Amino acid sequence: MTDISCPTCRTDEHLTGEPNEGLIRLTCSACGLTWDRDPSPRCRRCDSTDVVAVPQAAWDKARGSQLSVSYITVVHLCPHCDTDLLRRQRQTNSPLPPDVNPAASEG
Numbered sequence: 001m002t003d004i005s006c007p008t009c010r011t012d013e014h015l016t017g018e019p020n021e022g023l024i025r026l027t028c029s030a031c032g033l034t035w036d037r038d039p040s041p042r043c044r045r046c047d048s049t050d051v052v053a054v055p056q057a058a059w060d061k062a063r064g065s066q067l068s069v070s071y072i073t074v075v076h077l078c079p080h081c082d083t084d085l086l087r088r089q090r091q092t093n094s095p096l097p098p099d100v101n102p103a104a105s106e107g
């Protein structure tokens, strides 16, 4: 598999991978990102396998009410269904904002 690259720094030369419960755990030694790669990701909406891995910030489960974006996860966007999101991510070249602010649903 040579089509894997780091979602944040785009390198494909500093990656190590090891099997992890059906996924592949990848570590980028260039930027320190660790993520699980689904060997066969699919679009949630159209079931296409033609998806692109992009980084997404994730909220830490904070103590108290303070939230911080403390780690990066990887999501798969579909060029057909997530066109705007994908374009925005490409333009900014920074992680997508988290989907849900967990504080918003609490009291």
Ligand SMILES: [Zn+2]
Residues within 6 Å of the ligand: 006, 007, 008, 009, 010, 011, 028, 029, 030, 031, 032, 033
């Ligand atoms: Zn990297």
Ligand SMILES: [Zn+2]
Residues within 6 Å of the ligand: 043, 044, 045, 046, 047, 048, 078, 079, 080, 081, 082
């Ligand atoms: Zn789709």
